[in-house]
Amino acid sequence: MADAHAKMTQATPQEFIISVLAGLFAPLLAIVLVVMLILGIQAKHLPDTSSEAAQKAILERIKPVATLAAVDANAPKVEKSGQAVFDAVCTTCHTPGALGAPKYGNKGDWGSRISQGYDTLIKHAIEGIRQMPPRGGDGDLSDTEVARAVAYMADAAGAKFKAPEAAAPAAPAAAAATAAKPDPAKGKAVYEASCAACHATGVAGAPKMGDKAAWGPRVSQGYATLYDHALHGIRGMPAKGGNAALSEADLADAVGFLMTQGGGKL
Template sequence: MSAHDHDFPKTTVTQFVLALLGGLFAPGLVIFMIIKMVIGIQATHLVDADAAVAEAKVVERIKPVGEVNLADASGAAHVDKAGEVVVKEVCSACHAIGALGAPKIGDKGAWGPRLPQGYDTLVKHAISGIRQMPARGGNPELTDIEVAGAVAYMANQAGASFKAPEPKAAEAAPADDAAKKAEPAKQK
């Protein structure tokens, strides 16, 4: 019994130490896992925040491209051509060679007496036609701005310094749509 009595406290001490270590280890493990979980959640949230920021940045970067694409799409329907382009495609048919007595492009002698009429009058004549000069150079699809741009381009080649109205380019196309939508609202 004495040996058993002697062994009993020994075993209890060992068990106590093991229990103590185990008791410390188990909650330690739990605490460790909780901390890991919290860090993990925080990390996930940080990633989410980064992703949101990154996405916002990407959207911002994509935005202008999207606008341009939209403008190009509607622009395919109608974008005002630059004066130079209109002249090359339409007006030069007569104005390059002076057909039907058209004032030649860059011919200061031919344009000289016409320029003092003023830009607005010349544009009006080009839009509605004058004598052998057909309305809109014979292309009714040209807009006023396109014709005005062509007049400025041709007249400026002959020494004028007319400022053509801004052609409604890619950027102006959505604004044009917005203006169309806004029009009824303005009238009310």
């Protein structure tokens, strides 16, 4: 009896090794199978990029990003109309009336809100109020865009708000404005004091005073650009010719002098 019991519980060394290997192997095999399954699924879902059509499709897909990157960051932002803002942002809640938002075109929903006045509604739309997120959740919207969307919605519910028009175009470049009237006659003295050190001899590649060949292509950039380069420096040309104390008016006169001596016209 004791013998039989011992046989049942005590495995031989071979049996022991086999059971250990089986114990390790089964989960390992399962993991390998699962990994192979996932890789197989992914391989099927990866788009085939070899065909011309597929590559065209990819180019088409990345195009908007590439176009955006080329947009001039300094170009004035074109502000969207009230309807465009509504369609892009506000409609999510204000069409179905989600979260208790006053529904677009519903006079009952909007009546008491409209009576608060346009300015208050704009303020609430910009800052947010209760469940209404600031700027409808789109922080990129300008105040003008939000105000237009408010008018678009409120007017559809009976208000007669006048949405703000496009802002007046930005003033022309400051450099051109400051440097409006250089006086080359006065510029000669400034030149001799602050610019001649380089521009008389052509040190470091400076275009020589009066050398029309050297100044020709520079002059063709226009006075405002030349002044800007003299003010801020460009390559070997230090800002204000290295004389920080020089006034902008004096600098303008000196640029005017160099420019006219170089064959340019102001």
